[in-house]
Amino acid sequence: MTPRATPQEAWDELRRGNARFVAGEPLYPRQDVERRHELAHAQTPLATLFGCSDSRLAAELIFDTGLGDLFVVRNAGQVISDSVVGSLEYAVAVLQVPLIVVLGHDSCGAVRAAIDSTQFESPELPAHIWRLIAPIVPAVRRVQREAGLPDAAGVDAERVGREHLHDTIAELLHSSELVSAAVEDGRLGIVGANYRLAEGTAIPHFTVGVAVDA
Template sequence: MKIHPGILALLSTLILPALATAADHAKPSVGPDAALARLKAGNHRFVSASISGGKPTAARRAETAEGQHPFAIIVGCADSRTAPEIVFDQNIGDLFVVRTAGNLVDDYALGSIEYAVAHLGSRLIVVLGHQKCGAVQAALAGGDAPGHVHALVRAIQPAVRASKSQPGDPLVNAIHENDALVAKKIRQKAQLGDLAAQVRVVEGYYDLHTGRVEWAQ
C-alpha cells in the first residue's frame, strides 16, 4: 500500500522530534548532589576572581549545537544583575534557566522544568532569590500595581503574609518566604513521574554586594 507523500511528511514532523527527545533522555545526567557541588564551586570562583577567565565559547558552541544536557535547572529572577550563568561561572549549555520577576513559576515554567528533567537529564532544581528583589518589594509595599505587574504582586502576597510576624528585615524575610513557597509549588505541582525521587529542589539567596549565594539547605 502506498502512503501519500503528505502523510509521510506529517509523520516525519511528529516522529523525528520524538526520537531526538528520546535520545536526549537516554543520556546520563549529573546527580543532584554533584550538581549542587558544581554550582557552589562556580559561585566561589565568581566571588573570589576579580577578572573573568573567559569561556571557550567557540568550542562549547559547536559542542552544544549537537544537543544540550544541562546539569541543573535554575528558577531565577529576571533582574539583570542575577544572570545564573555568570553567578555560577558556567558556560552555555550547562544550565537550564527559567526566569521571571520574583522567580515565580506558572504552568509555562512548570512545563519547562518538567521538560528539562524528563528529556535533558537535569536532576537539580534551584530556586534563586536575591537581595533587594523589586518584585517582592512591590508586594511588600501593597496597593495596586499597573498592568500585568499586578499579577506578580498578587502571586507574591502569600509570602508577604506568611513572613509578616517574623523578626528581622521584612524584605529579606519575604524574599526567603517567597523562595520557599516557589520551591514547595515545584515539589507539589511539577509532574515528574518516576523521576521525581531522583530530583532535588533547593533554595538559594544571591547577595548583590558580595556575589555570594547562600543556601537554605
C-alpha cells in the same frame, strides 16, 4: 563537568563556580568556538536554574559556567506559573537534569512591590504586574502576622524573600507530579538559594530530595 551528574555532584560544581566568581577568579569555562560547535545539535545541561529576571542575576556568570551548562528559566520574582512548570518539566524529563536551583536575591523589586501593594492606601498596580506579584503576597502576610505588625510597611523584605523562596519550591512540587516523582526517585535534587548582590554569594536555604550539601 559530567553531563549526567548526581544532584550532589551538580550542586558541588555550581558551588565551586560561585566561589570562583566571589573571589574574582572566574575561569569562564566552555565558552570557546569548539564548545559552540559541540552544542549545535544537542544539549546536556548540568542543572536548571529558575531565578528572578533581575539584571544582576546573570546565572552563567554567578556560577562561572559555560555554554550548555545551565538550562535557565527566569521571571520577575521567580514566581511559579504554567510556563515555568512546563519549562522545568522539560528540563527534568527531556534533558534529564539532576538539579533545579531556585534562586532569589536580596533587594528584589518584585518582593518590594508585593510588600508595598499590601500597605494601607497603596496605589493600584497595572493588572499584569499585580498578577505576577500576587503569589508573593501570602509570604508578606505571614511575615507581617508573625511580627505582629498592623501594616506591611515594616516587614523584613529579606524574610519575605526567604518565605517566598520556600513557597515557590512547595508550589512547584505541588503543581508537578513529574518533578515530585523525580525527587522521590532520587533522580532530582532541588536547592532554594538566595543571591547576595554585594558579595556575589549564592546562599542555600532549602534543599529537597537527595541530600544536597549546603
